[in-house]
Amino acid sequence: MLKFVGRRLVQMVFLFFLFLTLVFFLLEAQPGDITAQFLDPTIPAEIRAQLVERLGLDGGVWSRWWNYITNFVTGNLGVSFQQYPRPVLDVITERIPRTLFLFTFATLLSYVIGFTLGKRLAWKRGGFSEHAITVSGVLLYTVFYPWFAIIMILFFASGLGWFPINGFLNPEFWRGAPYTGNEVFGQLIFSLLITGLVFGFTAWFARRQEERSTARVVRVIGYGTSLAFLVIFWLVRGDMRPFALDIVHHSILPIVTLALIAFAGVMLLTRGSMLETLKEDYILTAQAKGVPEKDIRDKHAARNALLPVVTSFVLGLAFIIGGGVVTETVFSWPGMGSLLLTATVAEDVPVATGALAFVGILALLAHLIVDILYAILDPRIRIQTGN
Amino acid sequence: MVVEEKDPVDVLTELPEGEGITIGAGEQLPESLWKVRLRLFWKSFKRNWTLFKENKIGLAGLAVIALFALMALSYPVMRSAGPWQNDAVYNPVIGYDAPRAEFEIVATEADVVDPTTQMDANKAQLWCFRVVAGDTCVIPQQPAPPGSDHWLGTDPLGRDIASQLAFSTRAAFLLGLIAAVVTVGVATTIGSIAAFYGGWLDNFLMRVADLVLLLPLIPILIVMSGLWQINLPILGVLIGILSGFGGTAIVLKSQALSIKVKPFIDAARVSGGSNWHLISKHIIPNVLPLSFLYMMFTVTEAVSLEATLSFFGLLNIDMSWGIMLNTAQSQGYLRSGLEFWWLLIPAGVAVTLLAAGFFFVGRAMDEVVNPRLRAR
Numbered sequence: 001m002l003k004f005v006g007r008r009l010v011q012m013v014f015l016f017f018l019f020l021t022l023v024f025f026l027l028e029a030q031p032g033d034i035t036a037q038f039l040d041p042t043i044p045a046e047i048r049a050q051l052v053e054r055l056g057l058d059g060g061v062w063s064r065w066w067n068y069i070t071n072f073v074t075g076n077l078g079v080s081f082q083q084y085p086r087p088v089l090d091v092i093t094e095r096i097p098r099t100l101f102l103f104t105f106a107t108l109l110s111y112v113i114g115f116t117l118g119k120r121l122a123w124k125r126g127g128f129s130e131h132a133i134t135v136s137g138v139l140l141y142t143v144f145y146p147w148f149a150i151i152m153i154l155f156f157a158s159g160l161g162w163f164p165i166n167g168f169l170n171p172e173f174w175r176g177a178p179y180t181g182n183e184v185f186g187q188l189i190f191s192l193l194i195t196g197l198v199f200g201f202t203a204w205f206a207r208r209q210e211e212r213s214t215a216r217v218v219r220v221i222g223y224g225t226s227l228a229f230l231v232i233f234w235l236v237r238g239d240m241r242p243f244a245l246d247i248v249h250h251s252i253l254p255i256v257t258l259a260l261i262a263f264a265g266v267m268l269l270t271r272g273s274m275l276e277t278l279k280e281d282y283i284l285t286a287q288a289k290g291v292p293e294k295d296i297r298d299k300h301a302a303r304n305a306l307l308p309v310v311t312s313f314v315l316g317l318a319f320i321i322g323g324g325v326v327t328e329t330v331f332s333w334p335g336m337g338s339l340l341l342t343a344t345v346a347e348d349v350p351v352a353t354g355a356l357a358f359v360g361i362l363a364l365l366a367h368l369i370v371d372i373l374y375a376i377l378d379p380r381i382r383i384q385t386g387n
Numbered sequence: 388m389v390v391e392e393k394d395p396v397d398v399l400t401e402l403p404e405g406e407g408i409t410i411g412a413g414e415q416l417p418e419s420l421w422k423v424r425l426r427l428f429w430k431s432f433k434r435n436w437t438l439f440k441e442n443k444i445g446l447a448g449l450a451v452i453a454l455f456a457l458m459a460l461s462y463p464v465m466r467s468a469g470p471w472q473n474d475a476v477y478n479p480v481i482g483y484d485a486p487r488a489e490f491e492i493v494a495t496e497a498d499v500v501d502p503t504t505q506m507d508a509n510k511a512q513l514w515c516f517r518v519v520a521g522d523t524c525v526i527p528q529q530p531a532p533p534g535s536d537h538w539l540g541t542d543p544l545g546r547d548i549a550s551q552l553a554f555s556t557r558a559a560f561l562l563g564l565i566a567a568v569v570t571v572g573v574a575t576t577i578g579s580i581a582a583f584y585g586g587w588l589d590n591f592l593m594r595v596a597d598l599v600l601l602l603p604l605i606p607i608l609i610v611m612s613g614l615w616q617i618n619l620p621i622l623g624v625l626i627g628i629l630s631g632f633g634g635t636a637i638v639l640k641s642q643a644l645s646i647k648v649k650p651f652i653d654a655a656r657v658s659g660g661s662n663w664h665l666i667s668k669h670i671i672p673n674v675l676p677l678s679f680l681y682m683m684f685t686v687t688e689a690v691s692l693e694a695t696l697s698f699f700g701l702l703n704i705d706m707s708w709g710i711m712l713n714t715a716q717s718q719g720y721l722r723s724g725l726e727f728w729w730l731l732i733p734a735g736v737a738v739t740l741l742a743a744g745f746f747f748v749g750r751a752m753d754e755v756v757n758p759r760l761r762a763r
Contacts, residue, residue: 015594026614144739146699352609355610363603
C-alpha cells in the first residue's frame with residue numbers, strides 16, 4: 001500500500017512539474033514581455049534594462065524557467081498588480097478554503113444524486129422514466145452554465161426569496177460583528193473537517209468488522225460522536241453561530257447549482273457500470289436464491305458498480321472545477337474561480353497564472369486522493385501495481 | 388547515389404484507381420479499390436444505422452442538430468429583405484433596427500391615461516428636444532418585445548434577436564467542426580503513435596495526456612484568453628488540441644494497441660510495409676471510427692465552452708450566443724427577472740439544446756460501438 005502511494009506520489013510530482021512548465025510557457029508565449037506591457041514606454045533604456053535584470057528576465061528561456069520553478073516551489077509567486085503590494089500567495093491562500101468548501105460539498109452532493117439515480121436507471125431499463133431522467137440529466141450536463149446559474153438565482157433567490165442573491169456573506173448583518181468573515185469561516189471549516197473525518201473513519205472501521213452487530217454498534221457510536229461534536233462545537237461558539245449560519249445560507253444555492261450541473265456525468269457512468277454488473281452470474285444467483293430485488297440492486301450490483309464510478313471521478317473532476325469557476329463568478333463567491341476570472345479581466349497576470357497553477361494542484365491532489373481511495377476500496381489495484 | 392526506395396505496399400495502393408488492380412500475372416480484381424471501399428462503408432453504415440435507430444434519444448439529438456442546421460441556413464434567406472435593404476443581408480452585429488413607437492405628448496404625468504401611447508413632456512425631453520403638449524414624439528424601443536417585425540424582439544442595442552440567434556448558429560457549427568476535426572486528427576495521431584512505438588515515447592505522451600485530462604479546460608482557456616486575443620478559429624483549434632490530447636488520445640491508444648497485435652499488421656510488415664505505412668494505412672483507419680464518437684463530445688464541449696467564455700466577454704468574437712447573453716448582462720437586463728425573457732431564454736436554450744443534441748448523438752453512437760451498453 002505504501003509502495004503504491006509512493007509511486008502515485010512520484011507520478012503526481014512529475015505531472016505537477018510538467019504542468020508548471022506548461023503554465024510557464026503560457027506566460028512566456030504571451031506577446032511582448034512584462035516590462036513592455038506594464039511600464040511607461042518613455043522610461044530610459046538603461047533603466048528598463050536594469051529592471052529586466054532585476055526581474056530575472058535577462059537570461060535564456062531555460063534559466064527563466066528554472067527561476068520560475070524555484071520561485072514557485074519556495075512560495076514566491078510574485079506580487080499582485082491589482083492589490084499591490086500584496087503577495088499572490090497571500091491572495092490565493094485566502095481564497096482556497098472557500099473554493100474547497102464549495103467544491104467538496106458540491107462533489108459529494110452530485111455523487112449522491114448521480115449514484116442513486118444511476119443505479120435506479122440501470123435497474124429499470126426502458127420505460128418513460130429512464131428517458132425522462134436521462135434527458136433532463138444530460139440537459140443539465142450540457143447546459144450553458146452561467147445561464148443556468150442565473151436562472152437558479154432568478155428562481156430561488158429573486159423569485160422565491162429563499163436564498164441570498166449572491167456573495168459570501170451579508171455585509172449589513174456583519175456590520176459591527178466581533179469577528180472577520182475569514183475567522184468564522186475557518187471555524188466552520190474546522191468543525192466540518194473534524195466531523196467529516198470521524199464520519200469517514202467510522203464508515204471505514206465499520207466495514208472492517210466481521211460481525212454485523214458490532215458494525216452496527218460502531219456505526220451508531222461513530223456517527224453519533226461526529227454529529228454530537230458538530231452540535232456541541234456550535235453550542236459552545238454560540239456567539240459565532242449566527243454569522244456561520246449566514247455563510248452557510250449563502251453557500252447553499254451555489255453548491256446546489258454546481259451539483260446539479262455535475263451529477264449527470266456520475267449518473268450516466270453509474271448506469272453504464274451497473275448494466276455491466278447486472279450481467280454477472282452472481283446477480284443471477286442472487287435472483288435465483290430469492291434475494292429481495294432492492295437488496296440485489298443496492299448490495300450486490302451497486303456496490304460493485306461503484307468502483308469504476310470512483311475511478312472516473314478524475315474525468316468528472318476537471319468538469320466540476322470548470323463548472324466551479326463559472327458558478328463562483330456568477331454567484332460572486334469569492335473563491336479561486338472568481339479570482340481567476342477577475343484577475344484575467346484586470347490583466348493581473350501573476351494572480352491569474354498563480355490561480356491557474358493552484359487550480360491544477362487542486363486537480364492533481366484530488367486525483368491522488370481518489371487513487372488512494374480506490375486502492376483502499378479495491379485490493380486488486382494495489383496487488384497489481386505492487387508486483 | 389541515392390535511390391528512392393518505394394514502399395512495395397504503397398506501390399500497390401498507388402496504382403491508378405478505377406482500372407482494377409492487377410495481382411500477379413494478368414489476374415484482376417473484379418472491382419476497383421474505391422468501389423470496394425465504398426460498398427464496405429455503405430454496408431457498415433447501414434448496419435450501424437439500424438442499431439442507431441433503436442435509440443430514440445439519439446434520433447431526437449439528430450433531429451435537434453438538423454433543426455439547428457436549418458436555422459443556420461435560414462439566416463441569409465429569411466433576412467435578405469426588409470428595412471435594411473441597402474445591405475443584401477441583415478447584419479445582426481451592426482444592424483440597428485429598433486422599432487419606433489409614437490407617443491402623444493401631454494403636459495404632466497398626471498394627464499397620462501394610456502402609458503403605451505402617451506407621455507408627459509418632461510420625460511419626453513430625453514428623446515425629443517423641446518416638445519410641448521400636443522406634439523408627437525417618436526421613440527425607438529430597445530429592447531423591444533417580440534412582435535411581427537422582430538419575432539424574438541430586439542436586444543438592448545436595438546438589434547434583431549432572431550437574426551442574431553441564426554447568425555450565431557453558423558458560428559457554433561463552424562467552431563464545432565474545427566474543434567472536431569482537430570480532435571480527431573490529434574487524438575488518432577497521438578494514440579496510434581503511442582501504441583505503435585511504445586516505450587518512452589508512449590510513456591511521455593500518455594503522461595501528458597493524463598495531465599491534459601486532469602486539467603479543467605475552462606480555467607486554462609480563461610487565462611489564455613487574457614494573454615492572447617482568441618477568435619473563433621483559434622478557439623476551435625485550442626479546444627480540439629486540448630480535448631484530443633486528453634481522454635480521447637488515451638482511449639484511442641488502447642484501441643490502437645488492440646489493432647497492433649492483429650495478424651494483418653504482421654502480414655503488412657512482412658510484405659515490407661514501413662512504420663509510417665503501417666500507422667497511416669492500417670492503424671489509423673481502424674481507429675478512426677471510434678474517434679468519430681469522441682468527436683461528438685468534443686463538439687458539445689466546444690459549443691458550451693465558447694458560450695461560457697463569450698459570456699464573460701473574454702473572446703474576440705463579435706456575435707455568438709454567449710455574446711448575446713453578455714450584452715444583456717452588461718446592459719443590466721439579466722437579473723431583472725423574466726420581464727425581458729427574450730434576452731435571457733433564446734440564447735441559453737440554443738446553447739443547451741445544440742450541446743445536448745451532439746451529446747445524445749454521441750451517446751447513441753457509443754451504444755453502437757460498445758455492444759455491452761445495448762439493451763439486448
